[in-house]
Amino acid sequence: MQTSSRLVKWFIITPPLIFLLIFFAAPSLIMVLTSFRLPGEFGGLVPIHILSEDANENPGLTIETYQFFFSDFIYFEIFIKSFAVATLTTIICIVMAYPLASLIARSHKKFRHLMIMLVVLPFASNFLIRIYAWMIILGPESTLSHMINSILSFFGIAPVTLLFSPFAVLIGMIYVHLPFMILPLYTNLEQHDPILLDAAQDLGASSWQRFWYVTWPQSLPGIFSGSALVFIPVLGMFAIPDILGGTSDIMIGNLIKDQFLSTRDWPFGSTLSIMLTLMVLVIVGLLSWLARPGTRTI
Numbered sequence: 120m121q122t123s124s125r126l127v128k129w130f131i132i133t134p135p136l137i138f139l140l141i142f143f144a145a146p147s148l149i150m151v152l153t154s155f156r157l158p159g160e161f162g163g164l165v166p167i168h169i170l171s172e173d174a175n176e177n178p179g180l181t182i183e184t185y186q187f188f189f190s191d192f193i194y195f196e197i198f199i200k201s202f203a204v205a206t207l208t209t210i211i212c213i214v215m216a217y218p219l220a221s222l223i224a225r226s227h228k229k230f231r232h233l234m235i236m237l238v239v240l241p242f243a244s245n246f247l248i249r250i251y252a253w254m255i256i257l258g259p260e261s262t263l264s265h266m267i268n269s270i271l272s273f274f275g276i277a278p279v280t281l282l283f284s285p286f287a288v289l290i291g292m293i294y295v296h297l298p299f300m301i302l303p304l305y306t307n308l309e310q311h312d313p314i315l316l317d318a319a320q321d322l323g324a325s326s327w328q329r330f331w332y333v334t335w336p337q338s339l340p341g342i343f344s345g346s347a348l349v350f351i352p353v354l355g356m357f358a359i360p361d362i363l364g365g366t367s368d369i370m371i372g373n374l375i376k377d378q379f380l381s382t383r384d385w386p387f388g389s390t391l392s393i394m395l396t397l398m399v400l401v402i403v404g405l406l407s408w409l410a411r412p413g414t415r416t417i
Contacts, residue, residue, distance in 0.1 A: 147396070154389035155180045162383025184390040194374075194391070198398070201371040204285075205353040208292040209346050212300040215293070216345065217338075220304035224311075235305070238298050246295070250362050253291055257281040257363070287363040292353050299352075300345035307341025308334075343406050351399055371395055 157165045157180075188194055223234045241249060256263055259280060268278040281287055311334065319329045357372030371391065378388030 150389045150392055154184055154386055154393055155182065156386050157181055158384050158386050163385055181386075184387045187387065188390055188394065197369060197371050197374055198394075201354055202398075204289065204292065204370060205350045208289060208296060208353045209300075209350045211289075211293055212297050212349050213342060213346070216297060216300035216304050220301050220308055220341075223301075223305050224308035235302075238301050241298065247358070247362075249295070250291055250359060253287070253294065253363060254282060257287050257290070282363065283365040283368075285364070285368055288360050288368050291359040291363045292356065295359065296349045296353060299348040303344040303348065304338065304341045307338050307344075311337055343409060347403060347406055350402065354399065355395060 153164065159165050219238075223231055223238075226234060255261060258264065259282065261281075264281050267281065271278060315333050316329050319333050324332065354370075355372045355375075357370065357376045360368050360370050360373050375388050375391045375395070378384050378391060382388075
């Protein structure tokens with residue numbers, strides 16, 4: 120019986136374990152090794168057979184990419200900008216998603232399913248098509264641009280360009296990632312026991328007190344889950360800044376993409392990827408720690 124139970128556990132654990140080893144551990148190991156390799160003369164990496172012929176003078180392993188990363192502050196600026204965009208996107212998504220998720224959770228089941236379908240409906244269309252649609256919406260000849268510039272001109276402010284700006288990048292980020300904040304929050308809010316709110320009301324708590332001391336603490340796991348699902352993808356996003364942003368709106372995802380595809384400096388691109396991965400792991404660890412019940416007080 121015990122042997123059969125162990126076989127069942129291994130049968131359940133083995134497929135995801137193999138998947139993680141092949142698609143996460145192995146690529147990560149390749150990236151780490153690549154970050155210590157030398158770039159090739161025409162891009163890529165120096166071939167191994169060339170390294171073996173000149174192993175004494177040029178062993179093929181170096182920490183120059185890491186030295187270069189820490190020696191130039193511009194890369195820290197790009198990281199800081201990326202973190203700022205990801206943080207602002209996450210905060211705005213929380214503010215926008217919380218009322219909608221609460222409305223869905225409190226609605227009748229007949230309307231609840233319809234609302235959830237509307238939230239996930241954008242996923243039925245291609246990601247790039249949705250982003251290119253925002254180019255039309257934010258374009259200089261669009262109705263939105265004319266309306267905003269008319270309001271600004273009324274107050275004596277010069278016209279602004281919405282497209283190819285940080286504003287356009289932020290709008291695109293929020294639009295794409297908002298459903299990833301709504302769904303975890305809805306799942307969490309749906310499980311709340313309304314009896315707790317009734318008890319707080321019987322004890323004389325106001326609407327704000329019931330929300331702050333009862334609903335908000337219970338919804339923190341959903342907020343942390345949604346924040347992770349929004350913050351981490353935004354941090355590495357490169358398509359939206361490429362399409363909607365200008366030349367000054369480069370983020371760390373764009374920089375990594377350019378190192379592999381344009382500059383073809385694979386070691387430095389791997390170094391940037393590793394630094395981004397380490398920072399993401401630190402953030403995920405912090406969110407996991409904050410999500411534990413014992414780390415917050417009500």
